[in-house]
Amino acid sequence: MHEILGPEATGGCGSGGHECGCGESGSTTYPELDARAIPHAIRHATIFGALDAVAVGSAMVLVAPHDPVPLLAQLQERSGSGFEVEYLERGPEAWRLLLTRRRG
Numbered sequence: 001m002h003e004i005l006g007p008e009a010t011g012g013c014g015s016g017g018h019e020c021g022c023g024e025s026g027s028t029t030y031p032e033l034d035a036r037a038i039p040h041a042i043r044h045a046t047i048f049g050a051l052d053a054v055a056v057g058s059a060m061v062l063v064a065p066h067d068p069v070p071l072l073a074q075l076q077e078r079s080g081s082g083f084e085v086e087y088l089e090r091g092p093e094a095w096r097l098l099l100t101r102r103r104g
Contacts (some may be wrong), residue, residue: 030098032061035068044071048078051099059100061088067095075099 038046047062054060062068067090075083082102089096 030059030061032063034063036063036065036094044074047071048075051075051079051083051101054099054101056101056103059098062097062099064095064097067091068097 033047033050035043035047050060064071072085075085084100084102086098086100087095088098
């Protein structure tokens with residue numbers, strides 16, 4: 001799992017003590033998912049699966065081939081205000097967004 005989403009996505013790994021036993025050290029960078037490499041037919045499902053693994057208070061960076069407005073609308077329907085969205089880059093080659101899971 002850490003190879004895909006990084007240690008922050010599984011809760012204990014990104015926290016100071018790094019208690020999961022995976023052998024990796026804690027990190028201050030967020031995992032990045034490059035959606036451009038995911039087949040279109042399974043892209044949204046893959047992104048939602050990755051977002052489900054992001055711990056409360058942590059985040060992931062999504063790299064998309066276009067402005068992911070339809071995905072963000074689906075995310076809003078699916079999780080309400082469960083994620084904060086911040087654009088880090090707005091094209092033209094890629095759109096990079098920081099998606100932070102909000103605390104309850």
